[in-house]
Amino acid sequence: MIASVRGTVLHVGLDHVVVEVGGVGLHVHTTPSTAAASSTGREVTLATTLVVREESLTLYGFDGTEARALFEQVQTVSGVGPRLALAMLSVHSPDGVRQAIAGGDLVALTKVPGIGKKGAERIVLELKDKILASGVEPSLAGPAETAAGGDGTGRQVHEALVGLGWNAKQAEQAIDRVRSAGSAPTSVAEFLRAALRELGR
Template sequence: MIASVRGPVRHVGLDNVVIEVGGVGLLVHTTPATASECRTGGEATLETTLVVREESLTLYGFTTADAKALFEQVQTVSGVGPRLALAMLSVYPPDAVRAAIAQSDLAALTKIPGIGKKSAERLVLELKDKILAVGVDPASLSVQPAGASDDAVGAQVRAALEGLGWSAKQAADAVKKVTGSPEAPTEVSAILRAALRELGR
């Protein structure tokens, strides 16, 4: 198991980064917010989980051990794989996912692309008691979308949103809405986070 990686950042994509470790470039899949915090040429440290499949080895990275733990926990639920787990953390921070589950907030959970009512109910059924068992007070948690988020720029953001599961029309509408004012953000990461908030309404 590769539990963490640290090294120079060789490439930053919208939802992945390449980090050089011992002369080997490792492709690490992340949330758009995590990728936006990395800078090409700078150094990054990510907590990681290696997902082994018959045909692939895929590395997922997180800025905190908490996000990594939740990523692994939600995959214990039938029907939830790494892509869906990553989509959850792209829309909401870890505490907000826990809050939605602990409060049986199906409306919040179904705002995550790929999660319908049945999947949301299954998440609550299988994880609510486990989350409450570790002393989490659901009243102290808030279900808020993940933090604030850039026309090659618009195209990149739309592609990232579609990769997370929204339709082309939903992605285009969200980008149009968040970039339609003079005060609108101009960076890819800022537009992306704003679009995720808009889609999470």
């Protein structure tokens, strides 16, 4: 089990980074927001989990152990694999995922590409009690949708949305809706989450 990696970022993609550790470049799958927060040439530390399959060894990285723990926990649900678990953390923050499960918020869960109503119901059924037992309080209101500011931020979010499977026009429309919604977030991650919520409407 590779629990963490620390090293120099050699490359930043839409949903991955390549980190040099001991002269070896490790391809680490991440959420778009984690990738966007990384910079080529700078050192990064990621909490990681290694998924072993017959034909592959795939490394997934997170900006903290909380996200990694949730990534592993949601995969205990039948039908949820690592890519779907990563998509959940791309659309929502770890707290957002936990609150959606604790509150039985199927609308929030089905905003994740690949999760339909039945899948969301199964996730809630299998994890709700565990999430509530950990002390998470279900949210009575959805997360605030905020507008983005800055062309550089918009470009990064546009690239991330296209990388996640939406076409360029859909990405542009989501970004425009976020920008017209109200106050501006200060990070690419919050902007991306707001755009993903718009796409899930």
